[in-house]
Amino acid sequence: MTTIGAYSPSLLNSASQGYAATAQPSLAQTLNEQETGSTPFSSTNVTLSDAAKNYLASMQDTAATTDTTPATLAANARKWFDAQYKSLGISSAMLDGQVAVDFSSQSRATLSAVASNASGLFSSDESKAAASEMQARFNNAMASHVVIARHTGDYASLYQAASDYLNQASDGEKATATWKAQSLAVATGLSAAKAGFGKAPDTGDANDPVAALLNTQGSGITKLGSDATTSQVASNARAMLDDQIGKARDKGSALVFNSLQSGQKVDFTNFDNRSLATIVLNPDSTFSNDEIYAAKQELNQRTRMSMYNALFPASNGKSDSSQTGALGLMQTYNGMSAEEKSVLGVTDATTNRVLASYKTQQSVQNTLASYL
Incomplete structure (x- = not known):
């Protein structure tokens, strides 16, 4: 059995004052001193079993000899x-x-x-x-730097952070072709960012991990199911807009919401109708008036086209509304989300009127058919 002496408070104070700059002995040295009785201190003893001593010593041995090639x-x-x-x-x-x-x-x-x-x-x-x-871990490490760069225009600091991250790699990683290519691309980007403040440099290098990060769709953007709450849809729409805002800043521009403004025009291509309606409703007060106006214009345009195609499904507007058109219109209303119906003013009374019209048309056609 081996014993380790515990220092008394007075001896601890003396040791801290007289040997502040002295390196602490290793675990192996301490165990050896206790075993040979060479330590000058004596006090209450704590007993370690041989198994415990061997385990502690093996921890140091493992840390010192781990093969990380x-x-x-x-x-x-x-x-x-x-x-x-x-x-x-x-x-x-x-x-x-x-x-x-x-x-x-x-x-x-x-x-x-x-x-x-x-x-x-x-x-x-x-x-x-x-x-x-590896790219995901890089992206996470750079996330805060991206936010700062997009708000300050200082993309040099972003590239410097990327350079620092790459330089923390193991020797094995630094020897890979991927690391060498990325390191060169980041060095080029850093030099370009220092020379041109206010926007992300266009390195034109497919190996540039910063450019890959900036061009990636925002991490908060997801495809939501029909069971998503209005608040979840709003949060997702906010993330989608913020992603466009960020990419506009990367180009030294700003996201704009009407054709009269100068900048990068908002693109609603990837927004479904429910997302557009939720922006208009602004349930969490996270959307600006410009964003709400643009979303409403887009939703109105889509709704007009949808209803036109429902009323004239195959005739391209060359014939009158028919039974098929009324049925299509009902299907259009029924397919709307609660948010869309709220924005567009579609109520149960609206759908009931269309249903009544459909039934009337069907009754008239059946009556006429009986005389033929």
Whole structure:
């Protein structure tokens, strides 16, 4: 058994005053001193078993001798992938174009080894998944810097942060072709950003991770299901607009909401009608008057086209409204979200009138048919 002496308060004070600059002994040295009785202090003793002593010593030995070469990381990652596939019941790291394994426990150095296919142990999907995770981690690290750059126009600081991040890589990652290409692209971007304040530099380099981040759709933008709440739709629409605002700033411009303004015109292509109606309703008071006006104009235009096509489904306006047109109009109303109906003033009375008209047309046609 080995004992470790506990210092008394007075001795601790003396030690802190007289040996403040002295390096602390290692665990192995402390254990050895206790075993040989060489320590000059004596006090209450705490007893460690041989198993405990060996465990603590092994922790230092492991930390000092861990092999982090790409080959070793690759071998360990291969075992990890195989275990993941077995436990998850899958056979690939990518499913439906999405990463299907959780890389959160894997180090950046390991991801680099997989992405670069160290030792030729990984499939293309595994390397692609690892590369995607590396880009995601880079994006997360740069997120706050992107916000600052877009509000201040200081894109040089963003590229400097990217350079610092890349330089924190392991020696194994720095030896890869990907790291070298990204490092060169970031250095070029940093130089260009310093020379031109106010907008993101156009490096024209596909290896530029900053440009890839700035051109990526905002992380808050998702495709919502029909069960999403109005507040969730509003939050998503806000994120979609903010994404356009950010990209306009990257170009040294501003997002504008009517053709008379100078700047980058808002694009509602990816906004569904429910999102447009929710912007108009502005339930969480997060949209500006310009945004509300533009959304209302877009929604009105879409609704007019939808109703026209419902009334004249195949005739391109060359014939009168018919039974088929009335039915199409009812289907249009029924397909509207509650937010759309609220903005457009579509009520139960509206749909009831269309239904009554449809029934009248059907009755008249049936009556006329009986005389033929």
